[in-house]
Amino acid sequence: MKGIVFTELLEMVEDTYGDEVLDRVIEKSDLPNNGSYSAVGTYDHAELVKLVVSLSEEVNEEIPTLLKVYGHHIFRVFAQNYPQFFEGVNDAFTFLESIENHIHVEVRKLYPDAELPTFDSIRVSDHELKLTYMSTRKMGDFAQGLIEECMKHFQEKSEVKVSSVEDDGAKVYFVITR
């Protein structure tokens, strides 16, 4: 998993709960590098799971909630750090549709070893988009957070619903209406 996901998570924890909580979560998670992450590095996905579980215990919050919140946060970071992906895109559906064929293509050029989820999209109508999330990471909640924040970014009133989940969360069907 890309380092930015770890660094942003730690930053969000520090910002939201302070350095003590962060320090505890790190200590608790018993990480191989003592929680030292660089945005440009690549780390084991299991470490992220450990951190999120530790955080959940520390702050007493549901993991899905934490993942959704983290999704909100990281979208904002993306929007700020990678404005080029937003150029010429005026609505959320278009942006979501471009993830698979545009954004991920570009990401792979920079990080050939990156393991990225797959987003299949079907535009049902101008108001409804069906989006299928597929990843062995099973981070459907994180994805939902990203989608929600995306809708919010384009200032579109919308509802993001999970219509079904398959393979223990490896495949999640979203229906987004606006």
Next chain:
Amino acid sequence: MQAELSEIAILKRKVERERSARKEAELLLEKKSLELYQANEKLRERARQKEVILERTERKFESIIENAQDLIYRMDPTGVITYANKVCEKKMGYSAEESRGRLFTNFIHPDFRELIVNFYGIQRKDKIETTYQEFPAITKDGQSIWVGQNVQFIYEEGELTEIIAIARDLSEQRTVQNQLYSTTLRLSTLIKTTHSGILVEDENRDIILVNEQFCSFFGIPVAPDQLVGMNCADSAEQSKHLFAEPERFVSRISEILEHQQSVEGEELLLLSGNVLERDYIPLFDNKKYKGHVWQYRDITERKEGEKLLRINEEKYRSIIENMELGLMEVSAEGRIVRAYDRFCQMVGYTQEELIGKEADKVFLPPEYKEVMEQQDKDRARGQGGVYEVEMICKGGRRISVLISGAPVSEGNKLKGTLGIHYDITDRKNLERDLIEAKKVADQAREMEKQFLANMSHEIRNPINAVIGVTNLLYDTPLNSEQLEYLKTIKYSSDVLLQLISGVLDLSKIESGKLEITEQPVDIRAMVSAIVQTYEFRTADQSIDFSIDMDESIPDLVMCDKVILNQILLNLIGNAVKFTAKGQIGLRVKLLSSFAEEDQVDIEFEIKDTGIGIGQDKLKTIFESFKQESSETQLKYGGTGLGLSIVKSLVDTYGGDISVTSESGQGSCFTVRLPLTRMGKDQQQIIAEPILDHSQLSLKRVLIVEDNTINQIYLAGLMKKWGIDFEVANNGLEALEYIKDNKYDLILMDIRMPEMDGYETTIQIRSNKKNQNSAIPIIALTASALVDEKDKALSIGMNHHLTKPFTPDDLLKVLTNLHPGMNAGGGSESDFHFNTDLNGAYLDKFYAQDLERAQLMFRIFLKNVEKEREDLLKLLNDKNWNAIGALTHKLKPNFDMVGLKDAAELFSEIEISVDQHGKLTDELTARLKDLLDNLPMFVDLLKAEQVRLDDALQLLE
């Protein structure tokens, strides 16, 4: 404290995390940098490889472009050439450097420039990427070549950056196209304008080509172009109503189309009466049937022409038959194809008997074989001919025919001959009779002439006897009646003799027995002698003689003296005879004389103021026995032979004679004679004396001569040769002399008053008692006629000399008569004239005849003082014409005494007066000089006269 410690620990850990994260990141970055560097290196390597490949490709393209067959060039957007390949250089003649930087429009033919610029303007405006256009380009040496050009506009980001043009030389293609085009144009024009109707169909009977004439023949009311592509399957059916046999027309077309074989010249009769001729020509391409051509021609006129021709032919044939001309047609092999009625009548055979036979075998006599063979050759060459042959008719009878043979040809091939026979048997017979008759007539005429000549000759002797006896009778006692009878006999026999002599002369001249003997003659001397003779004779008549002598006539010319003398004597004699009183002029003129030519044409003009000749008689005046009128005959006598003798003599000499006259106004006879200039060698002969008078044995001679000049001349010769002589003025005087004196020789003039030479001779010979009856007598005649000589001899004279004669002539005759006789010791005088005078001329002129010279000098000296006074007076009066006339008269006198310069001056004066009507100042001065100096010359002449007298005394 715990909290502080804990906080420090947290911070420491945080810092630791941050540092290890940074280090990790730096490590990663370094790794990434290396990766990036390596990737860069790889990329650079790859780029280099690409560049090499690219370069190679570019070079390949470049070589393709350079070696292309087409002109390839590039231009910037403004049309300025930036690159041109080698083909451009080769085709256009401009090197790549020369082309570069120039506008491509410079290379376009000026006539096309605007068109092409517009064309590419549109390409640019409408952003058309590639176009094709053809136009003529102009090469460096001014040739124009057609090119076909592809042009591509290269755009980069919507901007025109470059223009690439690929052009191909179309010249050859164009030439072929042009040829094809002009051939096509020619052919189609030919087809359009031909008088034939043409229809070309393809294998499906679709129309490919049709012309207007075709439409017109078939009444198709559409333009030919509109018919192209239409199908003709039903056309025959549609057109058949035009033809006299419609169904036959349709079925025949089907038949032709089925056979697909050429058909030529089929005739089709139209309902309108016109006739069409049709050809069908199938078209094959490599044995594959590709369609066919129909060709229709209107031959109505030709047909009618042929018909007319046939009618005409019949017409002319019947005309010829009616003209009694027999026609026969013979094949090229000579066999009779047709014999027409008239011909059959001519030869007696029927047509059936003749057809198929060989014409030559049937009709031609063997002796005409060659003629016929020549004609056959001509015929084979296509030439006609007219010739005469005899033909053998049925039964062996022969006829003469004139055949006009004409070849009959079809195309270039001789088909046979048409012979038109005209029976000329009668004409031939007539011709033969005429020739025979002419021969008989000619013989008769010849015999008549012969008879006349013989008769004249035969008659002359008895007449001479009659005359002789008549003369004898005069010496017998006669009463007046008898004397009267005798006179009549004498007169009649004289006339008869004259007539007979004339006839004889004429017949001799006409029969060509007259010989021309040329010798050097001094025309001047001769003419003046003749005139002087007549002056003497007509002393009692009031006749003025004048001589006008052309100075340019050579001193001596070769001519027959006798003939010339005869001519002039006759003409002057006539003038005298028919001029009772008035003037007689003799003018001698040199007509032409060229230094390089020997011939000198001299014209003699004898003009009188006598009775003249009537216009109606002028034409016959030269014919024998024709006088101006019978009255003339009565009044003037004569034989009427004189002029015809003159004419014959002139003709014999190759000259001509003409006359102009008017009744009562006198006559003018003009004679032109072609004479010969005397060459130097001939002159030499004259200069040398042939004979020596010292050989002569004569002692005493009687000269019988009425002419004073001749008397002086002869007397001079006699003196010179040392011979005694007496002079008798006529026959009667001569008879007196011989009564009492014995002579060795008589020189006898023929024509004399009182008694002529003939008569005198007869008298001498007939008086046998006289001691001189057998004396040699030499006749001196002025007649050119041989016959005069004959006459003289027949009367009993021994010899004959024609006047004028030279001393040598006489010497020759004397020597002949008296060979070996010694002349009486006379010696050659060697008198030479003073060279202060014209000595050489005088020596020659007088030829040692000193007495004559003495006479001339005496006469001159006697008259010269008066003449000088006359001239001075005329000069004072400025009477130029009189001066001219006088000097003219005096000139010969001055010449004869050797005053040559004076004579020449007179000549110039005469010319000057003649041409300008006056004397020039220079001539006036010279004349005055002469007259002033004349006394001095007179002294010189007087001295010369003394010399002459002395010389003559020595001779005595």
